Amino acid sequence: MSAISFQQVEKTYGSGVRALGGVSFDVQPGEFFGLLGPNGAGKTSLISILAGLARATSGKVTVMGHDVVDDYAAARRSLGIVPQELVFDPFFSVRETLRIQSGYFGVRNNDAWIDELLASLGLADKANANMRQLSGGMKRRVLVAQALVHRPPVIVLDEPTAGVDVELRQTLWQFIARLNREGHTVLLTTHYLEEAEALCQRIAMLKQGKVVALQRTSELLASTSNTMLRFKTDHALPASLADRARVTGRSAQVSARDAADVEVVLAQLREAGVPVEDLEIGRADLEDVFLNIMTAEHQQ
Numbered sequence: 001m002s003a004i005s006f007q008q009v010e011k012t013y014g015s016g017v018r019a020l021g022g023v024s025f026d027v028q029p030g031e032f033f034g035l036l037g038p039n040g041a042g043k044t045s046l047i048s049i050l051a052g053l054a055r056a057t058s059g060k061v062t063v064m065g066h067d068v069v070d071d072y073a074a075a076r077r078s079l080g081i082v083p084q085e086l087v088f089d090p091f092f093s094v095r096e097t098l099r100i101q102s103g104y105f106g107v108r109n110n111d112a113w114i115d116e117l118l119a120s121l122g123l124a125d126k127a128n129a130n131m132r133q134l135s136g137g138m139k140r141r142v143l144v145a146q147a148l149v150h151r152p153p154v155i156v157l158d159e160p161t162a163g164v165d166v167e168l169r170q171t172l173w174q175f176i177a178r179l180n181r182e183g184h185t186v187l188l189t190t191h192y193l194e195e196a197e198a199l200c201q202r203i204a205m206l207k208q209g210k211v212v213a214l215q216r217t218s219e220l221l222a223s224t225s226n227t228m229l230r231f232k233t234d235h236a237l238p239a240s241l242a243d244r245a246r247v248t249g250r251s252a253q254v255s256a257r258d259a260a261d262v263e264v265v266l267a268q269l270r271e272a273g274v275p276v277e278d279l280e281i282g283r284a285d286l287e288d289v290f291l292n293i294m295t296a297e298h299q300q
């Protein structure tokens with residue numbers, strides 16, 4: 001049984017926007033899975049359907065074998081969702097918020113776990129603070145604690161680190177990685193590709209409501225040329241390179257298949273009389289893969 005299963009999920013909003021055009025993939029129990037895609041790709045729509053907050057126009061979604069529509073309560077209990085938007089009730093303290101959430105899932109006498117969550121997320125000294133007194137970063141920590149309060153087997157984080165400070169990111173990833181080691185399944189959407197590269201075993205890339213890549217992270221990284229030349233120049237690149245280069249202002253990136261290909265690129269620059277500065281030759285990272293895939297799709 002899959003931890004999460006999306007089968008041919010389509011979503012068209014009342015406004016006529018087609019956010020998801022038939023998305024299918026499964027996340028296996030214990031996996032740390034990344035869902036990447038530019039703004040508007042449909043990530044939050046997919047997670048809203050998973051959480052039962054939105055209805056798919058068609059298709060089937062299950063969590064730990066429970067259908068999110070027909071078996072909503074069991075599906076929802078299997079999930080801990082950290083939403084993209086900060087939503088909270090300003091009248092309760094942090095501890096009250098977590099106790100209420102526990103009660104919602106029918107979990108009683110949960111204070112030992114609540115204390116562990118508070119400690120692990122750096123919230124111990126904020127337990128009695130009112131939600132409205134907390135900074136944005138602290139509120140986000142509470143949202144994470146809230147998602148985990150009923151110890152769900154499947155944890156879903158929708159851009160949890162968008163705009164949060166480095167310290168929170170590190171606290172969060174240490175904690176989520178520990179839960180994953182302990183057997184929890186994690187589905188993460190993020191804009192920070194280096195996070196996905198470091199954490200996720202498999203990655204699906206979503207673009208305009210369609211899965212455009214789905215692979216092990218290591219395969220995704222190997223699928224592109226392994227080498228990337230990065231340099232700066234004030235000159236236009238020769239036609240032979242312009243096709244394969246990604247240029248942003250003065251900065252250019254050219255991917256190369258291997259060392260011999262690196263020499264070809266350098267020779268073409270030299271022959272064209274293009275002077276370069278700050279030349280670096282490095283490994284292609286997930287960002288390169290992502291941009292390659294997104295650009296390739298764009299050209300179709």
Ligand SMILES: Nc1ncnc2c1ncn2[C@@H]1O[C@H](COP(=O)(O)OP(=O)(O)O)[C@@H](O)[C@H]1O
Nearest residue numbers: 013015017019038039040041042043044045046
């Ligand atoms: N509640 C909604 N009503 C109408 N359109 C929506 C709604 N939510 C999202 N959309 C549209 O659906 C598309 C996908 O959005 P979203 O799922 O938020 O993508 P992502 O999370 O990847 O940025 C976008 O075009 C967005 O404007």
Ligand SMILES: [Mg+2]
Nearest residue numbers: 043044045084
């Ligand atoms: Mg989103």
